[in-house]
Amino acid sequence: MKDVAEKAGVSRSAVSFVLNDRTSMGLSDETRDRVLAAAAELGYRPNAGARALAKKQSDWYGLVTEIVTAPFAVDIIKGAQDRARESDKYLLIASTESDPAAETAAIERLLEQRVEGLIYAATWHRAVVLPEIAREVPTVLVNCFDAEGRYPAIVPDERMGGRRATERLLAAGHRRIGLINLDPDIPAAVLRLSGYHEVLAEAGIPFDDELEVSGHATADGGYAAASTLLDLTEPPTAIFCANDRMAMGAYDAIKERGLRIPHDVAVVGFDNQELIARYLRPGLTTVALPFEQMGTRGVELLAAIIAGQSTATGTVTIDCPLLERASV
Amino acid sequence: MKDVAEKAGVSRSAVSFVLNDRTSMGLSDETRDRVLAAAAELGYRPNAGARALAKKQSDWYGLVTEIVTAPFAVDIIKGAQDRARESDKYLLIASTESDPAAETAAIERLLEQRVEGLIYAATWHRAVVLPEIAREVPTVLVNCFDAEGRYPAIVPDERMGGRRATERLLAAGHRRIGLINLDPDIPAAVLRLSGYHEVLAEAGIPFDDELEVSGHATADGGYAAASTLLDLTEPPTAIFCANDRMAMGAYDAIKERGLRIPHDVAVVGFDNQELIARYLRPGLTTVALPFEQMGTRGVELLAAIIAGQSTATGTVTIDCPLLERASV
DNA sequence: ATGAAAGCGCTAACAG
DNA sequence: CTGTTAGCGCTTTCAT
Numbered sequence: 001m002k003d004v005a006e007k008a009g010v011s012r013s014a015v016s017f018v019l020n021d022r023t024s025m026g027l028s029d030e031t032r033d034r035v036l037a038a039a040a041e042l043g044y045r046p047n048a049g050a051r052a053l054a055k056k057q058s059d060w061y062g063l064v065t066e067i068v069t070a071p072f073a074v075d076i077i078k079g080a081q082d083r084a085r086e087s088d089k090y091l092l093i094a095s096t097e098s099d100p101a102a103e104t105a106a107i108e109r110l111l112e113q114r115v116e117g118l119i120y121a122a123t124w125h126r127a128v129v130l131p132e133i134a135r136e137v138p139t140v141l142v143n144c145f146d147a148e149g150r151y152p153a154i155v156p157d158e159r160m161g162g163r164r165a166t167e168r169l170l171a172a173g174h175r176r177i178g179l180i181n182l183d184p185d186i187p188a189a190v191l192r193l194s195g196y197h198e199v200l201a202e203a204g205i206p207f208d209d210e211l212e213v214s215g216h217a218t219a220d221g222g223y224a225a226a227s228t229l230l231d232l233t234e235p236p237t238a239i240f241c242a243n244d245r246m247a248m249g250a251y252d253a254i255k256e257r258g259l260r261i262p263h264d265v266a267v268v269g270f271d272n273q274e275l276i277a278r279y280l281r282p283g284l285t286t287v288a289l290p291f292e293q294m295g296t297r298g299v300e301l302l303a304a305i306i307a308g309q310s311t312a313t314g315t316v317t318i319d320c321p322l323l324e325r326a327s328v
Numbered sequence: 329m330k331d332v333a334e335k336a337g338v339s340r341s342a343v344s345f346v347l348n349d350r351t352s353m354g355l356s357d358e359t360r361d362r363v364l365a366a367a368a369e370l371g372y373r374p375n376a377g378a379r380a381l382a383k384k385q386s387d388w389y390g391l392v393t394e395i396v397t398a399p400f401a402v403d404i405i406k407g408a409q410d411r412a413r414e415s416d417k418y419l420l421i422a423s424t425e426s427d428p429a430a431e432t433a434a435i436e437r438l439l440e441q442r443v444e445g446l447i448y449a450a451t452w453h454r455a456v457v458l459p460e461i462a463r464e465v466p467t468v469l470v471n472c473f474d475a476e477g478r479y480p481a482i483v484p485d486e487r488m489g490g491r492r493a494t495e496r497l498l499a500a501g502h503r504r505i506g507l508i509n510l511d512p513d514i515p516a517a518v519l520r521l522s523g524y525h526e527v528l529a530e531a532g533i534p535f536d537d538e539l540e541v542s543g544h545a546t547a548d549g550g551y552a553a554a555s556t557l558l559d560l561t562e563p564p565t566a567i568f569c570a571n572d573r574m575a576m577g578a579y580d581a582i583k584e585r586g587l588r589i590p591h592d593v594a595v596v597g598f599d600n601q602e603l604i605a606r607y608l609r610p611g612l613t614t615v616a617l618p619f620e621q622m623g624t625r626g627v628e629l630l631a632a633i634i635a636g637q638s639t640a641t642g643t644v645t646i647d648c649p650l651l652e653r654a655s656v
Numbered sequence: 657a658t659g660a661a662a663g664c665g666c667t668a669a670c671a672g
Numbered sequence: 673c674t675g676t677t678a679g680c681g682c683t684t685t686c687a688t
Contacts, residue, residue, distance in 0.1 A: 001681065011659050016683060028657075048440045049377045049386065050681035053664045058377065067406065071399050071603065078395065081423055090441070093421050095409055112376045113418070219607035245607055252609055255583070275399065275603045279547035279573055281580055329665065339674050344667060356673075378665035381680045658688080665680105672674080 001044065008038035015039075019046060052114070060090045061302060062110035062137075063119045064103065067095035070123030071273065072291050076142055079295025080119060087303060089116075104131040111136060117302045120144070121295070125155055125188050138305040142298040143291070145315055152301055153315045154294045158188050161287040161320030162195020162240075165268040168285065169238040170203055172266055172328050177205075178236035180225040180246050181214040189214070192242050192270065211236055215246060222246025226253035230265070238266040238328070244276040247284055247327075267327040283325030290318045329374075335366035343367075347374060380442070388418045389630060390438035390465075391447045392431065395423035398451030399601065400619050404470055407623025408447060415631060417444075432459040439464060445630045448472070449623070453483055453516050466633040470626040471619070473643055480629055481643045482622045486516050489615040489648030490523020490568075493596040496613065497566040498531055500594055500656050505533075506564035508553040508574050509542040517542070520570050520598065539564055543574060550574025554581035558593070566594040566656070572601040575612055575655075595655040611653030618646045 005012045010031060016022075018035040038044075052058045063080055067073045077093065084091045092115055094106035110118065117137050122128055122144035129147065130139065141153035169177050179196050182189040193212075200207060213228055215221035222241055229236055230253060241247035247269035254265050261267055261282055269277060269286035277284040297316060304310035333340045338359060344350075346363040366372075380386045391408055395401045405421060412419045420443055422434035438446065445465050450456055450472035457475065458467065469481035497505050507524050510517040521540075528535060541556055543549035550569055557564055558581060569575035575597035582593050589595055589610055597605060597614035605612040625644065632638035 011657095012682085013660090013684080014658070020683080031657085045436075045440055047381075047442060047681050049380050049442060050664090051683075052377050053375075053381055053666090054681075054683040056664065067402050071402075074395050074399075074402055078423065078425075090420070090437075092418070095406060097406075108373075109418075112373055114375060114377060219609060223609065245603075248607055249609070273603060275573075275601060276607075279576055279604075281547060281551065281577070339676090340666085341668080341676090342674070345673095348667080359673080375665050378680090379667075381682090382665080382667040384667095384680065660685105660687090662683105662685085664683090667678105667680085669676105669678085671676085 001046075003042055004035065004038045004044050007042060008034045010035060058090075058114040058116060059088060060092050060113060060115045061117050061119060061299065062092045062094060062107070062113070062115035063121060064094045064096060064106055064110070065121040066098050066123050067093070071275070072123050072143075072289065073121065075291035076121045076295035076298075079292035079297075080121075080142075080299045081295075083296040083299040087299075089299070089303070100131070104133060107131060107133050117306050119295075119298045119302055120151075121298070124186070125158065126186060138302060140298050140302045140305070142294050149313060149315075152305070152310075152313050154297050154301065155315055155317055156289050156294065156320050157317040158191035158320065159195040159198075160317075161270060161289075161322075162192035163199050164195075164320065164322040165192075165240045165270065165287050166196045166199040168322055168324075168328055169240060169266060169268060170199065172238070172262075174236075174238035174266060175205060176208075176211065176234065176236040176238070178211045178226075178229040178239040179213070180222060180229070180239060180241045180250065181212065182217050182242045182246075184214055189242060196240060214242075217243055217245060219245050219249035219252070222249030223253050224249070226250035230254065230257055230259070236265070238268070240268045240270075242270050244269040244271045244273040244284060244286055247286070248276050248280060251280055262326070262328050268322075269327075272323050277323070277325065280327075282327050285325045285328045286323055287320050288323050289320060293318055329372070331370055332363065332366045332372050335370060336362045338363060386442040386444060387416060388420050388441060388443045389445050389447060389627065390420045390422060390435070390441070390443035391449060392422045392424060392434055392438070393449040394426050394451050395421070399603070400471075400617065401449065401451050403619035404449045404623040404626070407620035407625075408449075408470075408627045409623075411624040411627040415627075417627070417631070428459070432461060435459060435461050445634050447623075447626045447630055448479075449626070452514070453486065454514060466630060468626050468630045468633070470622050477641060477643075480633070480638075480641050482625050482629065483643055483645055484617050484622065484648050485645040486519035486648065487523040487526075488645075489598060489617075489650075490520035491527050492523075492648065492650040493520075493568045493598065493615050494524045494527040496650055496652075496656055497568060497594060497596060498527065500566070500590075502564075502566035502594060503533055504536075504539065504562065504564045504566070506539045506554075506557040506567040507541070508550060508557070508567060508569045508578065509540065510545050510570045512542055517570060524568060542570075545571055545573060547573050547577035547580070550577025551581050552577070554578035558582065558585055558587070564593070566596070568596050568598075570598050572597040572599045572604040572608075572612060572614055575614070576604050576608060579608055579612075590654070590656050596650075597655075600651055605651070605653065608655075610655050613653045613656045614651055615648050616651050617648060621646055
C-alpha cells in the first residue's frame, strides 16, 4: 500500500480513502484515478485480514452444518453464500457431522476467526440444542428451531406443503387419497399430516384411518407402505408420500401390480430430491423444501440482527412450493 | 491478551509462548498453568486474524468448486476439510456455479484473504482451464486436470474402475456383457471403456459392437440404451452402466420386460450415488468415485507444495473401489 | 485535500 | 525466564 501511495505520489491515507470509496472525504477524481492506476499496475491486492483487524470487523459469518450427511445442505449453503457475497460478507463453513464435541470445537474455531454471527443449519427440520458458546455472537437457526425459543429461526412451512400436495390431488379429482407418512414424532410428519387433514376436512372428505400409514423413510419403507395401501379392499387412487425416497418405493409397488402412474394411481412426493424426483419415470410431482431461500433469509436475518435492526427471536416460516412433473 | 498477562502476573511474551506451545522457550510448568488458568477464567479467545497478520501466515486454503451443481462436491469438501483441520488449517470455500467471471472474482477474494494455496475441485472429471490469477499461489486440481499439465492434479482411476466392474460381472459367470457408456468425448467414458475392453480381451472374449451403446447420462438415456440392448437378438446377460442414473433407467427397462435383477440380467453402475444406488431395488452394485479421498489427498498435496516438499506437477490417480450390493 | 501518528491483537527478536 | 521494542498491513483521527 505504501508502494501504491508512492507510485501515485499521494499519502497512504489517500490510498486508503480511495480504496474504501470514501467519497465524503473530498478527493479529486484525478487523484482517485492516479491511485487506482498505480494499484492496478502494481498488482496491489488489499489484505483483508489486516483490514479486519483495523476495522474491528471481520465481514465473516460462520455457517455450521452437517454438510455431507444430507444432500440438502448444499442448497442452504448456496443461498447463504450468494446472499452473503452481495453484502460483501464471507461465509466460513464449518461442517460437523452431528458430533456434539466437534460442533463445539468448530464453533470455537469460528469465534477465534471473529465471525460476526453464526448460522446454524440442520439437514432435517427439527428441534436442536446449541452449545452454550454459540451465545457469544448473534445466531440464527435455519431448518431447525430452539426448543426454548432463544434463537430466531427459519423453517419450511411444512403444513402448507402438506396442504398443497393434498389440494393438487383433490384438484385432479381424487377422493381416496392415501398418505404414507414419516416417523410420526418428527415435526415434518406432524405438520404435513395436519395440512393433509385440513384440506380433506375442508373438502368434506371423512378421514379413513386405513389410508394413513407410516413407514421407514426409505424406498423399501415406501414400497411396503404402498403395498399395504394398494392391497386394501378399497385402495386409494392417489398417494401422498411424505418424502421422495418413499415415493420411489411406492412407484415400484404400483408398477409391480401392473398399475400405471398417474393413470391408475397418482403420486405426490415431498422434498424434491432432484436425483429421485426428476429421474423417476414418470417424473415425480413433489413439494419442494425451500433450502436455498432459507439460506438466503438466514443471512438476511443475521445481518439485520448484527446491524441492530432486528431483535426478533421468533420463527419465520418459508413457503414450500409444489413442483409439477408427471405423476398426477 | 494483556489482561491475561496481568492476571497471571507475567509478560505478554510469556502468554504468547504458552499459547503457541513454544516449549523450547523454557517455561516452567507452573507459569504455564497460571497463564492457562488466567486465560480460561477471562474467557480469552485468541484472535486468529491478528495472529495471521503477525505471523504472515493465514493458515487458510481456498477451495473453489461448483458446490451445488453436483452432489459429489460435498464429499470432496468433507475429505478436504477433515484433513485440513488435522493440520490446523482452515478451508475457505468459494462456490462458483461454472461462471468463469464469478470464478475469477471468487479466487480474487480468496487471495485477498491471503489463502496459502488453492484447491480447485471439479464436479466431474475433465480438463479445466484456470484463470491466470490462480498462479499467484500454489494450486492443486482435484477431479480435473490441466490440459497443459501446469498444475498437479488428483483424479479417479476410471480405467481401473471400468476393469473392476467388468471383472465382477465376469466373475459372476457372464460372457455377454453390455456396456452403456457416457458421452464418448469425456475422460470418464474413454477410460471406463478401456478398462472394460482390457478385461474382456484378457478373458479372451471378442468385442461385440452391438453390446456397446452410449446414451444420455440420465435415467431416460439409460432406459433407452438398455432397451436397445435387451431387444437384441442375442441380448446381454449383464449390463455395465457407466453411471448410476443410467442404471436407474436400465432397471426400468429390465423390469418392464419381466426380467429379474440379478437373476436374469445383472447390472453394475458407476458413481455410487447413494440416493440411487442404495435405494434402487435391488440395491445397485456400483463402482465408487473416491471423492472424499481425493479431497484429503488434495489438501495433503497442497500442504506439501506449500512446505516446499513437493514440486511435482504430475497427476495422481486414486482407486475406484467396487461396492457390492445386490444387482449382480 | 494531505501527512503524521496512533492503534487493531498478536508474534518475535533481543537484551536483560 | 521477563520486559521492551518493533513490526504485520491497514484504518482513522486530527491537525495542517
